[in-house]
Amino acid sequence: MSAYKTDQEIVVYRDRRFHFVSYEGHSADLARHREELPPTWFLMQANKRWPVMRQVPGQDRGEMVKLLTDWLERIIFTGNDSAAEPVTKSTQPKDAATRKRGRRAS
Numbered sequence: 001m002s003a004y005k006t007d008q009e010i011v012v013y014r015d016r017r018f019h020f021v022s023y024e025g026h027s028a029d030l031a032r033h034r035e036e037l038p039p040t041w042f043l044m045q046a047n048k049r050w051p052v053m054r055q056v057p058g059q060d061r062g063e064m065v066k067l068l069t070d071w072l073e074r075i076i077f078t079g080n081d082s083a084a085e086p087v088t089k090s091t092q093p094k095d096a097a098t099r100k101r102g103r104r105a106s
Contacts, residue, residue: 002024004024004039006021006022006023006024007021007022007055008020008021008022009021009041009064009065009068011065011068011069011072013069013072013073014072014077018043018045018068018072019043019044019045020041020042020043020044020052020068021041021042021044021049022039022040022041022042022055023039023040023042023049024039025037025038025039025040037051038054038055039054039055039057040052040053040054040055041053041054041055041064041068052068052071053067053068053071
């Protein structure tokens with residue numbers, strides 16, 4: 001069992017509430033087509049989560065909230081197209097899932 005403790009932070013910015021949750025990282029898993037991921041802060045919204053930034057143990061709360069707010073301004077409020085895609089439960093490429101069912105991807 002892991003000793004990791006999930007953290008949560010509600011950030012109010014531009015009269016909106018944003019819910020951030022930290023998740024424990026994981027090592028790479030070739031069988032599941034997952035890359036290594038360090039402990040990370042995610043924005044939670046509409047039953048999806050978007051990776052925001054690496055979680056730094058012992059980081060000052062004020063500094064962390066400023067970094068989360070900077071991310072909101074840069075990615076959410078400026079319409080930056082480079083925002084990360086939400087992370088879904090299945091991170092497998094579609095062709096790999098198709099092959100598992102015995103069909104070839106076309």
